[in-house]
Amino acid sequence: MMKNRLTRKLLFYIVLCSASFTLLATAFQLYMEYREDLAAVHESIEFIESSYLKSITTSAYDMDEKQLRLQLQGALKLQDIEYLEIIETRTAGEVIIAAQGNPNSRKDIVREFSLEYTDAPEGAFQTATLRVTVSLEGVYQRLWAHALIVLASNAGKALVASFFIFLIIQFLITRHIIQMAEYTRQLDPDKLDRELVLDRRTHKSSRPDELDQLVTAFNNIRVRLFENIEERRRAEERVKRLNSILMAIRNVNQMIVVEKDRDSLLQKACNILIEARGYDAAWLGFSLDDKTFATVKGAGFREDISRFSEHVIGGGHPSCIRRIIAEKQKLLIVDKPGECEDCLFKEAHTSNATIIIRVEHADRFYGLLAILFAPDVTADEEEKELLKEVAGDMAIALRGMKLEEDSKRAEEKIKHSLREKETLLAEIHHRVKNNMQIITSLLSLQSKDIEDERALSLIDRIRSMALVHEKLYLSKDLSQIDFHDYMEDLSVRLFQVHRVDSRVVSFSSHIKDVSFNIETAIPLGLIANELISNVMKHAFPEGRKGKIAVKLSQNTKTCKYTLTVTDDGIGFPEGIDYQNAETFGLQLVDMLTEQLHGTVELDRNKGTSFRITFKEQVYRKRI
Numbered sequence: 001m002m003k004n005r006l007t008r009k010l011l012f013y014i015v016l017c018s019a020s021f022t023l024l025a026t027a028f029q030l031y032m033e034y035r036e037d038l039a040a041v042h043e044s045i046e047f048i049e050s051s052y053l054k055s056i057t058t059s060a061y062d063m064d065e066k067q068l069r070l071q072l073q074g075a076l077k078l079q080d081i082e083y084l085e086i087i088e089t090r091t092a093g094e095v096i097i098a099a100q101g102n103p104n105s106r107k108d109i110v111r112e113f114s115l116e117y118t119d120a121p122e123g124a125f126q127t128a129t130l131r132v133t134v135s136l137e138g139v140y141q142r143l144w145a146h147a148l149i150v151l152a153s154n155a156g157k158a159l160v161a162s163f164f165i166f167l168i169i170q171f172l173i174t175r176h177i178i179q180m181a182e183y184t185r186q187l188d189p190d191k192l193d194r195e196l197v198l199d200r201r202t203h204k205s206s207r208p209d210e211l212d213q214l215v216t217a218f219n220n221i222r223v224r225l226f227e228n229i230e231e232r233r234r235a236e237e238r239v240k241r242l243n244s245i246l247m248a249i250r251n252v253n254q255m256i257v258v259e260k261d262r263d264s265l266l267q268k269a270c271n272i273l274i275e276a277r278g279y280d281a282a283w284l285g286f287s288l289d290d291k292t293f294a295t296v297k298g299a300g301f302r303e304d305i306s307r308f309s310e311h312v313i314g315g316g317h318p319s320c321i322r323r324i325i326a327e328k329q330k331l332l333i334v335d336k337p338g339e340c341e342d343c344l345f346k347e348a349h350t351s352n353a354t355i356i357i358r359v360e361h362a363d364r365f366y367g368l369l370a371i372l373f374a375p376d377v378t379a380d381e382e383e384k385e386l387l388k389e390v391a392g393d394m395a396i397a398l399r400g401m402k403l404e405e406d407s408k409r410a411e412e413k414i415k416h417s418l419r420e421k422e423t424l425l426a427e428i429h430h431r432v433k434n435n436m437q438i439i440t441s442l443l444s445l446q447s448k449d450i451e452d453e454r455a456l457s458l459i460d461r462i463r464s465m466a467l468v469h470e471k472l473y474l475s476k477d478l479s480q481i482d483f484h485d486y487m488e489d490l491s492v493r494l495f496q497v498h499r500v501d502s503r504v505v506s507f508s509s510h511i512k513d514v515s516f517n518i519e520t521a522i523p524l525g526l527i528a529n530e531l532i533s534n535v536m537k538h539a540f541p542e543g544r545k546g547k548i549a550v551k552l553s554q555n556t557k558t559c560k561y562t563l564t565v566t567d568d569g570i571g572f573p574e575g576i577d578y579q580n581a582e583t584f585g586l587q588l589v590d591m592l593t594e595q596l597h598g599t600v601e602l603d604r605n606k607g608t609s610f611r612i613t614f615k616e617q618v619y620r621k622r623i
Helices: 005-062 065-076 137-185 210-258 262-277 306-313 319-327 381-449 453-474 483-497 518-538 584-595
Strands: 081-090 093-101 109-116 127-134 281-287 293-299 331-335 353-361 364-372 480-482 505-510 515-517 546-555 560-567 599-603 608-614
Touching (some): 005 081, 065 081, 065 093, 137 210, 210 262, 210 381, 262 381, 331 381, 483 505, 483 546, 518 546, 518 560
Antiparallel strands (some): 281 293, 546 560, 599 608
């Protein structure tokens, strides 16, 4: 019992209160006795005044010493009177005429009474004084002796009362608190079904006391705690289950991003659903239309799924597949005992229920997703919605693969058509080039008899255009011409046509690797042909040495090109306006520059320099 801290504290405070009460009660009782003794002392003094004062006055006046002594001895016998004396005041001072008792005793109370001699003659002593001395030492001794008795008596009473109070409290309260504490220590959150019942007898008709109310409140808390723990446990199970579903969805989505093979996609999706969620089994089927299945993959079955897959692909659909396809439901719950009589997998898994979900997107049917639940698992609405989301993600993935397959087939078809058209176009360029070469060859044969310089220039222009078609025929890209190679070949042919010695007139090309489409290359090639031919004809007469330079630059900010043809010959005549020239060549340069939406600038300093600024033209597709 004394091992309990509450019991020790209770006993300590009971003893403390009892001791305090004992001390207070003893002090109060002694105080009252002190007052009584003090009152008795005052009564003795008053008794002296009332009974002895008159006779003492007479005896003092008569100077009857024997009588005074007897009277003072009688008064000295009264309670706590220690010393009495009679004093006369004379001319020489105070004179003690009689005294009884101990003059050296404590003088706690001193009272003086006047003795008047009413019969004394005139001129004799008229008064004397009776001085009574009282000592309280006897009072204090009596109190101290009585205090021990009172203190022992009160202490005994208090201890007895405290003991019985302690036993009553221990029986009525403390032992039940100890029982509740022990119950609390043994309380297990997993075992809250045991009710708290105190070991006490109460009458059925009696009203519940504070302990009953405490026990009731404690049991109510226990019930609420049990309900809260159960609710939390259910919530944790629900969160855990939803997290596993969300993890499955996340893993499926991650797999969808990287997986490009349809069969592997279906198989991995089934594996993920089994591993992440813990379903009994799962299968996915890809449908080419609303009835025919091309692929069926599964996981979690106790026997090989290939037999079921071949059966479904061959059109042998179980009743659940026929039902969801016919009714076009988003989700179908199949009860195994009642609806799986004709299913090949009736005995292949332990599931009692199966959920089948249509895998579709934008009203396009791509297949079915079937989830076979464990015997002790029931799907709620949230899980059904999440499984619909998985089916929707799979539908989007299958749709993407279908679109990619269609796109690849269309791309292959287009590439095949383009290859045919490119071959045809290359053949056309080849034939155009050949025809132009035939024309230039015929004109060259006749050029010996032609003296008109304009007719001879025509041959150069035809050669320039034929060179463009030759470059297109030889190019890998029929829409682009390497202008650097074009200028190299054009300069060589122009040197040959005009019979210019490269040792007398040198040619340099400052053109980086740049390609133009046919819309730009033909007019730009003709412009270069005209300007270079004009230089070879007029800039270096009578075998004069010189240089011809062609430069092509690009302004990346304006996306414009600048073609510069420069020579250090005799220079462009001052009297000729190149923009209004009568020669066909310069007119052709001006027209072709307008066709390129460009500008022409002439610099006559240090020879002649033509600068053509233009933008590449938009290629007009011919196929």
